[in-house]
Amino acid sequence: MPVVSAKRMLTDAATHGYAIGAFNVTNIIQMEAVIEAAAARRAPLIVQTSVTPTKFLRPEVIAAAFRAMAETLPIPACLHLDHCDDVEFCKRCADVGYTNVMYDGSKLEFEENIRLTREVVEYCHGRGDITVEGELGTVSGVEDQVRVAETEAELCDPARSLEFVERSGVDLFAPAIGTAHGVYTTENPKIDFDRFEKIQEIVNGRGIVAPLIVHGGTGLKPEVVKRLVALGGAKFNVSTDLKYALIDAIYEYISTHRNEYNPGKIDVAAKRAVIERVDYWIDLLGCGGRAEGSGAIQPPFQ
Numbered sequence: 001m002p003v004v005s006a007k008r009m010l011t012d013a014a015t016h017g018y019a020i021g022a023f024n025v026t027n028i029i030q031m032e033a034v035i036e037a038a039a040a041r042r043a044p045l046i047v048q049t050s051v052t053p054t055k056f057l058r059p060e061v062i063a064a065a066f067r068a069m070a071e072t073l074p075i076p077a078c079l080h081l082d083h084c085d086d087v088e089f090c091k092r093c094a095d096v097g098y099t100n101v102m103y104d105g106s107k108l109e110f111e112e113n114i115r116l117t118r119e120v121v122e123y124c125h126g127r128g129d130i131t132v133e134g135e136l137g138t139v140s141g142v143e144d145q146v147r148v149a150e151t152e153a154e155l156c157d158p159a160r161s162l163e164f165v166e167r168s169g170v171d172l173f174a175p176a177i178g179t180a181h182g183v184y185t186t187e188n189p190k191i192d193f194d195r196f197e198k199i200q201e202i203v204n205g206r207g208i209v210a211p212l213i214v215h216g217g218t219g220l221k222p223e224v225v226k227r228l229v230a231l232g233g234a235k236f237n238v239s240t241d242l243k244y245a246l247i248d249a250i251y252e253y254i255s256t257h258r259n260e261y262n263p264g265k266i267d268v269a270a271k272r273a274v275i276e277r278v279d280y281w282i283d284l285l286g287c288g289g290r291a292e293g294s295g296a297i298q299p300p301f302q
């Protein structure tokens, strides 16, 4: 199945009550792992990279590797740039093969957020079927070295959601509802379900306009994830969970094979650990076996 853009994939998810995992990768082994795991479960997939690893590896290299791995798969897959506050870098990623980009203007004043998000939207839509995610309110935690305290995070104002979506033209909408990046500092993070439900009703109540995105999936209890999916969460971002899996597996392998110098075996151990976590998320989000529905309703990405 071809590489596709995210919007129709997520519209299918929002329509049928499941969600799609958007897995952050920082290297090729993680990318192989999430693609293999999703293919084995016939789950539609979003592979995403945050800005620092994207700059380190270069978007051209990531996009080429992704395309080579994804093109022959039996599942729809797309490549997403996460949390980018640099308009020009968003454009560069769109130019080299990212199928979806997130312009993150959440720390800007409302009008400025709309203006710059709109600039990215116009550029991406002008290049074909490249979709854009925008954010309103701020998600706490550490994302790509930027720290926002849980008490300082400003939640999304439902009353301004639709205006933001319509005026910016975003395809996917990430409202801040109390989820956090990284590991939660409290055992029971305060997730504002009512706010999320209200936003879903306002934005997508009369047909899916912009599927809702949930940031900070790692550490959310299964019942919280399921409730957010039931309320319309269509894309769940999972980053920290996979970093822990990767690093713990590498550390453990090296610790127990101190005299072995075979990088391939370390990679295999790391890959296996990441696949296990992706499996967990596919079960939780209910996207296993959904490849046909989400890929069949659209033309191939050009």
Ligand SMILES: [Zn+2]
Pocket: 083, 139, 143, 181, 215, 216, 237
């Ligand atoms: Zn995020």
